[in-house]
Amino acid sequence: MDGGLIVFSLTATFFAAALTVPAGFGLATMITPVVFLWLEPHEAVAVVAIVHGSHNAWKLKVLRESVDYTAVRRFGWALIAGALIGALLNTVVEAEPLLLLVGVALVLLPLLSVTERWTDFRLPEAEDRIGGFGSGFFGGLTGHQGALRAMFLQKRLPDKAEYAATAAVLALVVDVTRIPVYVALGGWQILDAGLLIVGLVFAAILGVQLGKRWLKKWKSDTIRNGILIAIVASGFLYIREALIALEYL
Numbered sequence: 001m002d003g004g005l006i007v008f009s010l011t012a013t014f015f016a017a018a019l020t021v022p023a024g025f026g027l028a029t030m031i032t033p034v035v036f037l038w039l040e041p042h043e044a045v046a047v048v049a050i051v052h053g054s055h056n057a058w059k060l061k062v063l064r065e066s067v068d069y070t071a072v073r074r075f076g077w078a079l080i081a082g083a084l085i086g087a088l089l090n091t092v093v094e095a096e097p098l099l100l101l102v103g104v105a106l107v108l109l110p111l112l113s114v115t116e117r118w119t120d121f122r123l124p125e126a127e128d129r130i131g132g133f134g135s136g137f138f139g140g141l142t143g144h145q146g147a148l149r150a151m152f153l154q155k156r157l158p159d160k161a162e163y164a165a166t167a168a169v170l171a172l173v174v175d176v177t178r179i180p181v182y183v184a185l186g187g188w189q190i191l192d193a194g195l196l197i198v199g200l201v202f203a204a205i206l207g208v209q210l211g212k213r214w215l216k217k218w219k220s221d222t223i224r225n226g227i228l229i230a231i232v233a234s235g236f237l238y239i240r241e242a243l244i245a246l247e248y249l
Helices: 004-022 025-035 041-066 069-090 095-118 127-140 146-153 160-184 187-218 220-245
Strands: none
Touching: 004 025, 004 041, 004 146, 004 160, 004 187, 025 041, 025 127, 025 146, 025 187, 025 220, 041 095, 041 187, 069 127, 069 160, 095 127, 095 220, 127 160, 146 160, 160 187
16 A cells, blocks of 8 residues: 555544544545545445444544434434435446546535525425435435435524534444444445545544534534535536546536
């Protein structure tokens, strides 16, 4: 393994993990390009899921007193059902279309989140099942669940700590649901990247500690907006790369 690339990967994961504590989402989106440097799309999604799950488990440990379990229950079974269906589809979609799906998700979901925040429209709580299913589905399919979840969760939980902690629980539910599916249906080859996975997991956990400080000091909207811009830009790059691979460009 190239030493410089290892340092870059660990550093990027550390700061991405820190930024996503106050933002409430974005870790998978920011570290997926890093893992793509090492692995093919299917394996990358599985590895990112492991890092993402470890990050959310540690974030939950740090913020457990702030979880709003009423909000968790509103997402309910639909979150798990969506994650299962998405994860099953992930294992049968070819690499290039999967990369294209990732790119489209990265562009559309943040834009939907921003549009909802610019209006006074409030999604009815009865629609949280739809949000849960959609968030779980995209989480299982491409690993990018946070932006859609944020549309339904942000206005429910204006308190920064409650939002971050509750988002961690919901993300962890999706991760725990999808990871066994990835591994059982062809993901055993990710064990070849075992040392990389361990390094990224520790970097993500350490990032949570820094992110907890930022949660208290920084405006989460500022961080969230910066992440959204980076997500959309990454999405367009993924779409271009997928279209080139599919020989449409």
